[in-house]
Amino acid sequence: MTTTPIAGRATVVAARATELTKVYGQGETQVVALDHVSVDFRAAEFTAIMGPSGSGKSTLMHCVAGLDDFSSGSVRIGDTELGTLKDRQLTRLRRDKIGFIFQAFNLLPTLTAQENITLPMDIAGRKPDKQWLEEVVGMLGLGDRLAHRPSQLSGGQQQRVAVARALASRPEIIFGDEPTGNLDSRAGAEVLGFLRNSVRQLGQTVVMVTHDPVAAAYADRVVFLADGRIVDELHGPTADAVLDRMRMLPGGTGAPHGRGQAAAHRTV
Template identity: 70%
Template sequence: MSATEQRTREVPADGRTAARTRGLSKTYGSGETAVTALDSVDVDIREGRFTAVMGPSGSGKSTLMYCLAGLDTVTDGRVWIDDREITGLGDAELTRLRRDEIGFVFQSFNLLPTLTARENITLPMDIGGREPDPEWLDTVIDTLRLRDRLEHRPTQLSGGQQQRVACARALASRPKLVFADEPTGNLDSRSGLELLGFLRRAVDELGQTVVMVTHDPGAAAHADLVLYLADGRIVDEMPDPTAEAVLERMKRFDPARQY
């Protein structure tokens, strides 16, 4: 299957959503100093798809991801993961949700230096008292080409290898959703392209759902759909993006920035 064919796969026939929001608003502060990060956002994240979220600095893209993932509270509106509403859940329930059903890949690798790559990968499941599915874990490790690095500690790995370990950790429990916040920000161009290819394969070959916040048109071009935020609202979307088309669209929303 070619990369183009992969990116243009049909939405699942049942149109299932892995996450969705209705009337989602988030305000920081109060009174005259209040800042509206999200303003009544409705969004559907399709299951088994790769969605990129873009927008100018301060547009609310990271806030949207944090609210979808249950990492931040909402001021108004509702959020669902699968068919379960998560707004209003207590801290313990949200902790279990994030541990068992959501994977995270951040710009900083967040690996524990005293643990091997294998131990870092299985850490969330170890904390939750869950045994990994050996077949799935092997699939993730081989997909990310980490087989010969499993006994190495983070200081013995390159930046790209560390981010691949972080990606494997996010995928190891087979979560409903994988959130990636600027995952290539600390990587050189080659390692960044490699990681994006792995996220693409996680969707196409492993059936994962990935939501990625990025400012990079080249990174967004790996997605099936790009959502554009401006002033806390979704103002546009682009299916089957290319880097050139994303770049041109971003110039409309952020003309002051030199891309």
Template identity: 70%
Template structure:
């Protein structure tokens, strides 16, 4: 009798490579135009970019380059004029408003420059707010792990006004990951923080990617922030112009200088 050949168990390296090869989100031939006629602004001009699962990607570019527009369209917060945006295998443009709202609720997390915490709720209540609104139960073990990672176990019964800016943003980070989303989009998450608090928040995002197998896509103008990412993508005038693996602050700064227009 011939025995079936056993299926080899993937090594940790192979599993990691498989995770990274999957697209958490992507846009294809993405065009976004605001306005019409002579006042039309082409914020995205045929962008093709993939954000791999299990990776930390920074979107860089000068002011007005289209980086926030790209994030908003990839996250389903805005619609493309043409082209397509996907979360995993789901094309966002095929969803009606209800299904798009459910997708954002269940599969996407957000961290913004403004902390967007509810002032009347405690830290614990702010963290679980998306889950409570969805009417689902809590994974208590996962929430407890998040609270430990963001270092707020002794602040769970405090309200946002009793926290520093860095602590408030750590609450926002925990809230973004509370529902185990496919991807967390972060828009200038350190913009309102001092360098120390900003570094702590970026460290938390990196930890979530590398130790918890999460996916983060971050818009930033700061080369130091981009250096926390696994990869940086660069936009200029609504177009993707470069990608950089293992970015450092110096390499990103040098690349950004190329966008400066001589006076």
């Protein structure tokens, strides 16, 4: 397992991108979505990825999560290099080591909450760890909702089921793409609190793309992208501090390009 020294101790790196580049199109229509991005995501840490529209934040998450290919560079999940995997191996890695939480919930309407939670493991032919599943369900307050179908649940409850599904197989890392984007502020705060607790209490690793400074304030650190590059980061964020940094970004509301530039490789 890859480690990086933090204040005299070795910390496990759950995922690492090195010189990651993603280019769409060719010639005059070419768009560089990611421009030699290097970043580490440490185990048992909650990281938010932010940036202006078109900055590359979702592309970065999708490439690191193995949902999209990349033009050059490398991505590792734990000790596994994604670029060396064949399609079947990549599918297995995503199933066994990665959890996903998406804005649209992606629950199957004909299944109960419990069946939706265990579906990925059922497909893989694996039995869930009963004690772990009970812990996750209890933490998310879903104990009395397991027999309900999605249509019988509120939006916040549906997203909690999606969070439980991502946690249930105990993946090495969970990726969330605007996981509270379809929720009202109260339900969104509940889901973010559960993600925060999964890091603190369960030792989970969470990487979340968001445009919301309030959501980002639940994270341990925020990584900022602009024009396909990492330009800044913030530890122990508050909503106000995140908003101030966003205003300084290229494409934000007023800082000159390059202000707040950070080191090319983020091993923090």
